[in-house]
Amino acid sequence: LIVEDDETIGSVLASTLTDHGHEVIWHRLGGEALAEAAATPLEFILLDLGLPDLDGIEVCRQLRILHPEAVLVMLTARTEEMDVVVGLEAGADDYLTKPVRFGELLARLRAHLRRVAPPPGLRGRQATAGDLTVDTAGRRVMVSGRELSLRTKEFDLLARLIANPGIAVSRETLMSQVWDEHWFGPTKTLDVHVAVLRRKLAEMAEFGSVPRIVTLRGHGYRLDPPAR
Ligand code: CA
Numbered sequence: 001l002i003v004e005d006d007e008t009i010g011s012v013l014a015s016t017l018t019d020h021g022h023e024v025i026w027h028r029l030g031g032e033a034l035a036e037a038a039a040t041p042l043e044f045i046l047l048d049l050g051l052p053d054l055d056g057i058e059v060c061r062q063l064r065i066l067h068p069e070a071v072l073v074m075l076t077a078r079t080e081e082m083d084v085v086v087g088l089e090a091g092a093d094d095y096l097t098k099p100v101r102f103g104e105l106l107a108r109l110r111a112h113l114r115r116v117a118p119p120p121g122l123r124g125r126q127a128t129a130g131d132l133t134v135d136t137a138g139r140r141v142m143v144s145g146r147e148l149s150l151r152t153k154e155f156d157l158l159a160r161l162i163a164n165p166g167i168a169v170s171r172e173t174l175m176s177q178v179w180d181e182h183w184f185g186p187t188k189t190l191d192v193h194v195a196v197l198r199r200k201l202a203e204m205a206e207f208g209s210v211p212r213i214v215t216l217r218g219h220g221y222r223l224d225p226p227a228r
Contacts, residue, residue, distance in 0.1 A: 060087050064090065131226075166223070
């Protein structure tokens with residue numbers, strides 16, 4: 001699903017994706033897109049944040065509710081930095097800045113549509129830290145028997161970090177293994193996903209002991225199991 005009111009950008013996006021074998025639906029208005037999304041199975045959503053009828057962030061939030069499993073990528077102007085953070089918090093998986101570079105768009109699309117394989121040695125197994133269990137085969141996260149609902153990239157990020165508890169993982173490794181093996185460009189997406197993950201873990205702390213994600217300035221992140 002493409003949601004873009006700009007005729008030129010929308011038609012180029014639609015024809016590029018169609019040429020690459022994707023079935024494309026294009027809507028110019030947020031309201032139309034939401035009506036479509038309520039009735040149609042969707043795998044990938046490209047959402048322009050600057051829409052004439054509705055607030056793009058609100059459209060993002062509602063699309064995420066309608067399609068929790070779809071990959072949602074925002075399109076935004078370079079200057080709308082706050083929108084990026086708010087949009088990622090509202091449920092977007094990633095963002096692209098305008099003008100859209102099509103090589104980058106197609107690379108992101110490929111990277112997102114292929115689910116990240118669990119780290120070797122973790123396949124079909126469960127990893128635990130304190131009362132938190134990550135089941136990579138079933139793609140489920142439990143804290144003392146309660147399921148923690150995570151979006152695709154949040155799950156992949158947690159699974160990657162918990163594969164090596166107590167060990168630093170660089171930003172580059174996380175970006176390449178969780179997002180795109182040929183990642184280039186900004187990595188704000190990573191920080192926002194970590195922030196959301198931390199908040200969700202903190203919300204589960206009342207049910208059991210959960211690990212902590214530690215920021216390693218200038219390097220990356222480390223998952224520390226809870227203290228006994
Ligand atoms: Ca627009």
